[in-house]
Amino acid sequence: MAGDSGKKLFVGPRFRRIRQQLGLSQTQMAEGLGISPSYINLIERNQRPVTAQILLRLAETYDLDLRDLATADEDRFFAELNEIFSDPLFRQIDLPKQELRDLAELCPGVTHSLQRLYAAYTEARRGETLAAQMADREEGTRFEANPIERVRDLIEANRNYFPEIEQAAENLRDELNVPAQDLFVALSERLREQHSIVTRIMPVEVMRETLRRFDRHRRQLLISELIDGPGRAFQIAFQIGITEFGKTFDAIVNRAGAVDDTARRLYRITLANYFAAAVMMPYGAFHAAAETLSYDVHVLAQRFNAGFEQVCHRLTTLQRPNARGVPFFLLRVDNAGNVSKRFSSGTFPFSKFGGTCPLWNVHSTFDTPDRLLKQVIELPDGSRYFSIAQCVRRPVMPHPQPQPRFAIGLGCEIRHGAKLVYAAGMDLDKEEATPIGVNCRLCEREHCSQRAEPPITRSLILDENTRRASSFAFSNAREL
DSSP, X not given: OTTOOSOOBOOHHHHHHHHHHHTOOHHHHHHHHTSOHHHHHHHHTTSSOBOHHHHHHHHHHHTOOGGGGSSHHHHHHHHHHHHHTTSGGGTTOOOOHHHHHHHHHHOHHHHHHHHHHHXXXXXXXXXXXXXXXXXXXXXXXXXXXXXXXXXXXXXXXXXXXXXXXXHHHHHHHXXXXXXXXXXXXXXXXXXXXXXXXXXEEEOTTTSXXXXXEEEXXXXXXXXXXXXXXXXXXXXXXHHHHHHHSHHHHHXXXXXXXXXXXXXXXXXXXHHHHHHHHHXXXXXXXXXXXXXXXXXXXXXXXXXXXXXXXXXXXXXXXXXXXXXXXXXXXXXXXXXXXXXXXXXESSOOOOOSSSOOOTTSGGGGGGTSTTOOEXXXXXXXXXXXXXXXXXXXXXXXXXXXXXXXXXXXXXXXXXXXXXXXXXXXXXXXXXXXXXXXXXXXXXXXXXXXTTOOSOOTTXXXXXXXXXXXXXXXXXXXXXXX
């Protein structure tokens, strides 16, 4: 090893994570890399560096993309810790940000545990303590305060990528061997021929409040006429996933360890949704098309007979080693600012306990529903991102029910922006960025006229003689 040259990196926790994902012991990995188990142990404890030669051997031996050793997870963990320790609960603790960053890098498991603990704490403050006590009284039951956040954590832990599901979906498309426009018919025939399930499109007067329902006794899959073509293909692919690949979903769920029943069910449904999207947009073909088309969402939607939101969501899952796409993040909000979907394969620090910044133009799409908006945004730490946003309409509702509308925001780090067709003609490095925050409670930018509440890390200043542009004035010093 003395003859190794090149840059040396201390990436112990990430190295250990890769080994564990491969299902290898330290001894097995040492044999594969031609080094001693004790050296592997020292690497994982950050007492020895990983040299360029070992990195190359790692990539060649296990067919890995070296970007697996990137800092995306550590950046996300740091953002989560920063949000947690900004809470007034920790006001008396002067905790330097560097210590949080060290914890995020060296102890990702502790970070994840702290996040779950804090999530349970915030839910308890919202009045769910009684529900937890009632659930605990029931023999054999477990309680988790927020199953939606639990499932989001599980998806993030898998980097929003599930190779078993990807392979199953590609195998199915290969068997069907039909173009995207014929997928619904092909999937319907498969359900009927192999599972004796008949697919029926039902009128709204029969299914007024339901979009999809599987009648187990009559062996019928009922889909509302309110769902458009891409939505119908998605729903029938979902049913095939549940019917044919339930054991695959269960194996993934079981790997998550101790999860309460509600979260398990939601996780399984989420995996079936993932499968449906992978059937509509099989990984190999979709990744190749995305790269060729410079991630033109509308053209991808036409090619794969999918919706705008479906394509954007699928773009966040392109994490296959040696065939990765741009690491996108996605956000879905309604016109009240409620976040109903968020995914990230990059480093964008979504807040887990609040909304989004109103200066992000994803909210402006409701005023221009037929336009795709572009924006360069910059967070308080100086990190810059390129994002696009567009308003989408979900299944049509019969009059006089309100027509549901959502805004989809899709973005990536500024260094990847040039790969997108939407950045053509733009000098992203020189483009003026809109300064935004993660959300008001964590943003320390002063003089923001859109601020809805003061930052929880600062003391509020009240002056009856002065009215500022911002609704809140606060001190420059952090509260201790």
